Amino acid sequence: MSILCNIYKEGWIISHNDCINKIYNLVSGETSSTHSYVLNNSLFLINTPYIKNEQALNFTLECNETSRPTLNIIEPPKKKVKTKTSPHDYIKVNEVEYVQYHFMKVIQEGQICGCFNYVPCLEDLKSNNLKAREKSKLLYENISTQSASNFHGGNESCNAVISEVENKKYIIPANCRFFCYDVKDIEQNLHRLNCPFDLILLDPPWWNKYIRRKNLKNRKSGYQMMYNKDLVEIPITTLIGPGSLVAVWCTNCESHVNALKTSVFPAWGLSYLGKWFWIKVTRSGKPVCSFSDPPGKQPFEQIIFGWKETKERVLPLPPDGMVVVSVPSAIHSHKPPLSELLSTFLPENPQCLELFARYLLPGWTSWGLEVLKLQDIMLYEQKTEEGS
Template sequence: MSLLFASKEGWIISHLQYVNEMYGKVVRDNGLCALSFNELIFEINSQYLRQNQVAQTDQDSSILHGKRKRKRLQLLPQKDLEKVDHVKQAFNVMISAAKNKGLFGRNISLDNNQVARLASEKFYQDTYCLKDENLYGSNDTDDAIISEAHNKKYVFPKKCTFYCYDVRDMEKKIELNNQYDFILLDPPWWNKSIRRKKIKCAEASYKMMYNEELVKIPIKRLLHSNGILAIWCTNSSNHLNSIFNEIFPSWGITYRAKWYWIKVTQAGDTICNFNSAPGKQPYELLILGSALDKGRVNIPDGKLMISVPSAVHSHKPPLTEIIKEYLPSEPKCLEIFARYLLPGWTSWGLEILKFQHLSLYEILDESGRADDIRNENECDD
């Protein structure tokens, strides 16, 4: 179970544990094996500081008081301050209870997550040349399998279907018959940070989309009349306003709830401080809505999802175990802009096979012996 802890405030999830359990039994050519995901990507042992923040901290400590003009502190609007305070208090309650149960007991080393950063860089370098666009497939069996696509080896979870196509091609490639009980989106929101990253490092960037392109996704024709939709969002007021005022209305979605994904270190500390001024918060948002104005859809507001994040950008935690209580017993689920595959789900995205590549896993045979294959299947130049 990836669900480590649950309370009225929310859930604590282990993304790494979920992946390892998903591939605890895998069929390959010469029998059965298990896969262990590269845990270094989740080696988040201290709060994150960007290089300019590290330099700024050093600079601040060397400047005498009064020698430099300080910027006037700009606070968030009162409504936003109250929201941040509510999230912080709920987080403290959950973390305290979780630590009492023995979770988050590891000591931290303040190295600015160097191991995870290096593992993330290697991931970008190893998968940058994996161009698997215009590819469709599925694993209809009851077991995860290792198979080839475009002469490279990947692992595919059980009962999964995937489309490696641009989202603009959905109406041509997928059945639009209002079949999905749950649709999850992680849009490539247009933002300056990724734009700068694209200039400096193409491997770590991705294709961004404007909001007017997002509204064209045929959600009305994909979502069941009793279905639920969830969309990941940053704390950008522009993106939130677009969801509430443009995207949801154009999709025929009624807003239901806002959940908070809080990112923590392996010791249970937030990856950055809660901020009373405009800027980075230790959480991202999950905005939930439904296709019904009224009815049996009842989603609680203000829930927290706490997990140690991946060092790879936009590698979101799985929602399977926490969303299932709001869905039918055997739901049909679709993820758009997916970054990895899930058992029983349909996944759509240009990068959905990158986290399936065997270079990210260690193979364990039936006797428990590890066959390290992380240097196999390297990308061709």
């Protein structure tokens, strides 16, 4: 189980790492033999909150002058910078307070259940998550980027397999399908899809000024961002039926959230249901950065839910305001799988589709120009008989 703790009416603590490792517990190789694969463990060695190296060094020096280090890192106040960004872009203060309050309740219950019992030491602070950062950088620079050609494939077997695509090796989960196509190409490929889908999950490349500036400096690592109006044009209505759920990963930019509620969901024929909050924490349960007043950075992202209303739906709907807590992967945009959490709200053997996918899940259809990116065999390690 990747759900480590279920806190009634509050949320869940999940393990991204455990979920992936369970998926690849039995992998058929290029011969008749089978092996177990795990994600590189260094990617989840998030031992201390995200801070700058200089700040970590200064804090370490301060701790050396005291009898015992305390790792409650408080970020220095940021200088106010004049910006042209509209106040409507900021998440509301009361929503930040809501998330922080419910996060604390989940963490307290989780610690009773034995979660987040790692105790960071001074060396952890000094290294500033170096193993995770270095491994992430090394792998991200070497794994395949966006493919120059379109292709599709899948794995109909009950075991995960190692497969070669465009001279690169990938690990492909059981009973899945994938399409390396732009989302703009969905309409002309409807005959390839098993519509209607019970659930569609999207992780759009939201328009972001900082990412845009970064991409201008380094186009290789960038991806093509989308405006809110571009999302409206995705033909979701042709992919769903009555009672279907749609979940969208979203930043804390209030204008994006409002666009989903007021223009994107109505264009897709959906009604707004509510939102969840994914909170990123260290191995000891500390948020990876401080909760702060808008427009400061937050340790969480949002998952916005909509659905195709029908009176005939008998399954429960996702409740509003739940929190999902996990140690994040050090790899950029490597979101935790939500399949286990969402199974409660879906029929048995559901039809599920992810758009803008960067990895695959068993039983799912995945679509996007980077659909195999995080399936690259370089991200995984073969598990030995001793379990190392």
